[in-house]
Amino acid sequence: MNTQDNIIIQNYSNGSYKNPQSNAWIDNYEPASGKVYGKIANSNAQDIQEATAFAKAAFTTWSTTTIDERSRILLKIADGIENRLQELAEAESRDNGKPVSLAKNVDIPRAASNFRFFGHAITQFASESHESVGLQAINFTLRKPIGVVGCISPWNLPLYLFTWKIAPAIAAGNCVIAKPSEVTPMTAFLLGEICTEAGLPPGVLNIMHGLGTTTGQAILEHPEIKAISFTGGTKTGEHIARTCAPKFKKLSLELGGKNPNIIFTDCDYDLMLNTTIRSSFANQGQICLCGSRIFVERPLYEKFKKDFITRVKGLTVAHPASAKAKLGALVSKSHLEKVQSYIAQAPEEGGIILCGGNQVIVEGYENGYYLEPTVIEVQSNSCKLNQEEIFGPVVTIMPFDTEEDVLSYANDVTYGLSATLWTKDIDRTMRMSNTLQAGIVWVNTWMMRDLRTPFGGVKASGVGREGGFEALRFCTEPKNVCIKYT
Numbered sequence: 029m030n031t032q033d034n035i036i037i038q039n040y041s042n043g044s045y046k047n048p049q050s051n052a053w054i055d056n057y058e059p060a061s062g063k064v065y066g067k068i069a070n071s072n073a074q075d076i077q078e079a080t081a082f083a084k085a086a087f088t089t090w091s092t093t094t095i096d097e098r099s100r101i102l103l104k105i106a107d108g109i110e111n112r113l114q115e116l117a118e119a120e121s122r123d124n125g126k127p128v129s130l131a132k133n134v135d136i137p138r139a140a141s142n143f144r145f146f147g148h149a150i151t152q153f154a155s156e157s158h159e160s161v162g163l164q165a166i167n168f169t170l171r172k173p174i175g176v177v178g179c180i181s182p183w184n185l186p187l188y189l190f191t192w193k194i195a196p197a198i199a200a201g202n203c204v205i206a207k208p209s210e211v212t213p214m215t216a217f218l219l220g221e222i223c224t225e226a227g228l229p230p231g232v233l234n235i236m237h238g239l240g241t242t243t244g245q246a247i248l249e250h251p252e253i254k255a256i257s258f259t260g261g262t263k264t265g266e267h268i269a270r271t272c273a274p275k276f277k278k279l280s281l282e283l284g285g286k287n288p289n290i291i292f293t294d295c296d297y298d299l300m301l302n303t304t305i306r307s308s309f310a311n312q313g314q315i316c317l318c319g320s321r322i323f324v325e326r327p328l329y330e331k332f333k334k335d336f337i338t339r340v341k342g343l344t345v346a347h348p349a350s351a352k353a354k355l356g357a358l359v360s361k362s363h364l365e366k367v368q369s370y371i372a373q374a375p376e377e378g379g380i381i382l383c384g385g386n387q388v389i390v391e392g393y394e395n396g397y398y399l400e401p402t403v404i405e406v407q408s409n410s411c412k413l414n415q416e417e418i419f420g421p422v423v424t425i426m427p428f429d430t431e432e433d434v435l436s437y438a439n440d441v442t443y444g445l446s447a448t449l450w451t452k453d454i455d456r457t458m459r460m461s462n463t464l465q466a467g468i469v470w471v472n473t474w475m476m477r478d479l480r481t482p483f484g485g486v487k488a489s490g491v492g493r494e495g496g497f498e499a500l501r502f503c504t505e506p507k508n509v510c511i512k513y514t
């Protein structure tokens with residue numbers, strides 16, 4: 029395990045590691061202990077300017093590099109991630125607070141899959157042609173890479189989401205300025221080395237660290253960065269949309285969620301209960317797809333409540349490196365305090381805390397950011413607990429009587445990322461899948477991902493879709509060529 033206590037996170041620009049020009053640094057915290065364990069470059073507009081110039085210079089060659097060669101390099105990056113699975117999983121866990129086991133089984137394998145998937149997908153990416161019958165003309169569409177693309181990602185699934193943006197962008201022939209969250213920069217830092225070893229040409233991927241308001245803002249404002257792929261909070265997304273709209277940048281925004289988990293009496297109960305534990309508390313509830321509002325059909329409600337609470341009380345909160353840990357630490361002190369403030373407000377709006385709610389003191393790591401998994405019974409869907417994204421190990425439960433009622437609860441929220449439905453009734457499944465306001469509906473499962481499918485949300489959960497060819501379409505500009513013949 030990497031226990032070094034002064035890790036210096038430099039930028040990776042033009043294929044080598046560099047200090048920020050202004051020599052400005054931010055502290056990097058270890059959530060499990062609350063200690064600072066390193067420093068992160070805080071890059072400014074000059075750093076972004078320099079990296080963008082490298083990216084522009086690399087674009088001429090990279091955009092005309094054969095599909096086979098690009099694919100080969102992406103597959104090598106995937107192998108490089110897999111070869112360093114244990115090291116990356118430990119680094120991710122130390123930086124984010126998530127259990128090492130989760131990083132090892134989910135985050136890091138998925139980062140490798142992102143490169144492998146887009147390494148293959150680009151070889152199958154085709155454009156359309158339209159024969160204008162009777163007019164003696166043929167139209168075809170060229171899909172050209174955009175140029176320099178900005179990728180900005182959050183802290184909850186650090187390498188997983190960082191690579192989800194970078195892989196399609198470079199597969200499509202773009203060069204990238206990528207900024208991981210300043211809260212979890214460690215695995216992004218290591219990715220630079222892996223890319224160099226895989227033979228990615230200098231300048232194709234530039235990994236720039238720093239605060240959103242400094243480094244992120246400089247990426248938004250740089251005139252040569254023509255598209256922004258962003259995942260993060262809805263408020264930040266609004267700011268990005270406002271900043272980029274007058275500059276006519278292409279935008280993909282993957283934002284917050286407040287996802288319903290709807291449970292009917294005819295469900296497979298054991299499967300539902302096991303999955304609901306995961307969909308509520310995986311990654312300390314810090315996944316945009318977590319089902320944070322649980323609605324249970326009334327005849328099943330009391331049984332579910334009893335069984336669910338028993339199971340939640342059995343979840344062990346521990347140091348993320350411990351094999352016992354089902355939940356590790358929350359990502360930061362400020363985030364812990366934000367989540368606690370929602371729990372504290374619950375009684376004011378009629379919420380009953382059924383279990384959890386308290387900070388956990390882990391022996392030897394007393395300053396770590398640990399919190400009990402928390403279940404709150406609410407009286408109405410209009411309460412703040414059901415309307416605002418808490419993004420922690422906190423779920424609400426509430427009974428419902430009819431399909432119409434639960435549909436109105438599910439949709440009565442500003443967000444629309446995902447929804448989960450537990451039922452064996454195919455007619456109900458189809459009715460509800462058609463009417464739920466969400467980008468993704470899972471039926472009798474949760475977070476099952478096929479990377480070919482469109483991924484994203486509606487309403488305040490975002491604009492645009494990632495995944496499969498949708499991502500490759502975002503990363504390219506279509507150009508219609510119309511040839512008239514006689």
Ligand code: NAD
Pocket residue numbers: 180181182183184185189207208209210238239240241243244245248259260261262264265267282283284285315316417419445485489490
């Ligand atoms: P955040 O919006 O605070 O930060 C996300 C990224 O944006 C970070 O890299 C940050 O530095 C950067 N940023 C902040 N201000 C910026 C600015 N002015 N200009 C440019 N960049 C800026 O989000 P977070 O707290 O890191 O992540 C949690 C949020 O992400 C939650 O709302 C969660 O739902 C959302 N999320 C969404 C998805 C999805 O796919 N829809 C996936 C994961 C997380």
